[in-house]
Amino acid sequence: MSIRVIIADDDENVRHILRLYLRQIKDVELIAEAADGKELLNFVFKMKPDVVLTDIKMPDMSGLDVAKIIREADETLSLIFITSYNEYMSEAFNVYATDYIQKPIQKKRLFKTLEYIKNMKSKVQLIDFSTTSGQILINSNDILFIESVKRQRIIHTFTQKYCTYESLNSIEDRLNKEYFIRTHRSFIVNIKKVKEVVLYCRSSRKILFRNYEECALLSKRYEQDFRNKIMITATYNLKLTI
Numbered sequence: 001m002s003i004r005v006i007i008a009d010d011d012e013n014v015r016h017i018l019r020l021y022l023r024q025i026k027d028v029e030l031i032a033e034a035a036d037g038k039e040l041l042n043f044v045f046k047m048k049p050d051v052v053l054t055d056i057k058m059p060d061m062s063g064l065d066v067a068k069i070i071r072e073a074d075e076t077l078s079l080i081f082i083t084s085y086n087e088y089m090s091e092a093f094n095v096y097a098t099d100y101i102q103k104p105i106q107k108k109r110l111f112k113t114l115e116y117i118k119n120m121k122s123k124v125q126l127i128d129f130s131t132t133s134g135q136i137l138i139n140s141n142d143i144l145f146i147e148s149v150k151r152q153r154i155i156h157t158f159t160q161k162y163c164t165y166e167s168l169n170s171i172e173d174r175l176n177k178e179y180f181i182r183t184h185r186s187f188i189v190n191i192k193k194v195k196e197v198v199l200y201c202r203s204s205r206k207i208l209f210r211n212y213e214e215c216a217l218l219s220k221r222y223e224q225d226f227r228n229k230i231m232i233t234a235t236y237n238l239k240l241t242i
Contacts, residue, residue, distance in 0.1 A: 002027040003118055006043050008034040008054040008063065009082070014103070018053060018082070021107055025114055037061025044070055049077065051117055056083040056092075064088060067095040075158075075193075075210055076141065078117045080110075096210075125176055129155065132163045140180075144193045144209050145216040146171055148186040158212060181229050183207060187216040191229055 005028055007018045015033050022030050031047055034040035036059040044052060044066075052070070054063035067079050078098045081088070082105060092100045099113040125140040132152075142157040148168045155162040164171075172180070172188050183189045184204065193209050197218060200206040205223070207216040218226055 002029055003050040003114070003121060004029050004031045004047070005051045005053060005114075006030075006032045006034065006040065006047065006049045008037070008040040008052065008058065008066075010035050010055065010058045014055070014082070014105070017105060021105070021110060025111060027118060028114060035059075037063065037066045041066050041069060044077075045073075050121065051078045051080065051098075051114070053080045053082055056081055056085060056088050064091055064095070067092075067097070071095045072211065080113060082110075127174055129162060129164050130166065131155075136162060138162065140176060140190075141192075143175075143180075143190050144212055145190060145207070146188040147216065156212070156214060181222075181226060183222050183226055184217040184219045185221075187218075189216050189218075191226075194230075197226075 005022060007015055007022075007030065009015050009018070012035075019030060019033070022028050031049060032043040034043055038060040040052070040054060040058075040063070041061065054066065056063040063081060063083070070077060070079070075096070079092075079095060080099045080101065081092045081097055082101045082103065084103045086102060089100050098117060099109070101109055101113070126137045127140055129136050129138055138155065138157070144156045144158065146168065147154045147156065151165060152163045153166060153168055153171060155164065168186070168188060172182060175188065179190055179192050180188055181191060189207055194207055195210040196208040198206050198208065200217070203220055205218040207218050209215070
């Protein structure tokens with residue numbers, strides 16, 4: 001499965017090097033090059049890439065500022081920062097960067113990161129649900145959490161909710177256990193979408209999601225499993241108040 005890439009750097013020599021490197025990787029398509037932040041932002045919203053390789057300090061708008069705007073609109077796009085500065089690493093991972101590569105560009109590391117992104121994209125899972133609106137295919141990566149409410153299960157995505165009468169256990173069996181975990185007798189959560197876990201009451205915690213108002217619950221029974229899963233798979237700056 002191929003990935004579409006945009007590169008951004010105000011230094012033409014750096015763009016040239018990246019161009020040469022990307023040509024050496026199978027199933028990677030360079031779709032645009034930007035020399036400043038505003039140009040990058042325009043390209044991203046117009047061309048919808050899978051990956052952005054960007055410098056941090058650029059004219060008009062920094063790579064970090066662009067990333068913050070992008071992340072508000074698209075939380076699945078992969079961001080890779082390529083920069084001469086190490087002091088922005090914390091800010092980079094606050095916008096959920098996939099990697100932070102310092103110049104001079106480490107070719108092997110860049111290749112490894114892009115291969116990782118390709119592999120993750122190839123694992124996208126479409127799941128067929130029988131909902132109250134009919135049969136629907138849902139990309140598992142779009143699912144934030146599944147909630148059991150009385151006789152129905154509510155599938156929460158960023159854009160829509162879907163209702164099904166399928167049991168929570170049955171849904172859990174069909175989901176990728178690398179990313180989906182039971183956090184409560186009434187909730188299954190996609191840990192890639194979790195922003196923060198906060199105190200709620202003695203017996204449970206609230207699980208908050210990026211750019212989504214509703215929350216899931218984490219009960220004491222599932223707390224240790226949740227901690228273990230986060231430690232194994234999370235690569236972002238997750239706040240745990242548990």
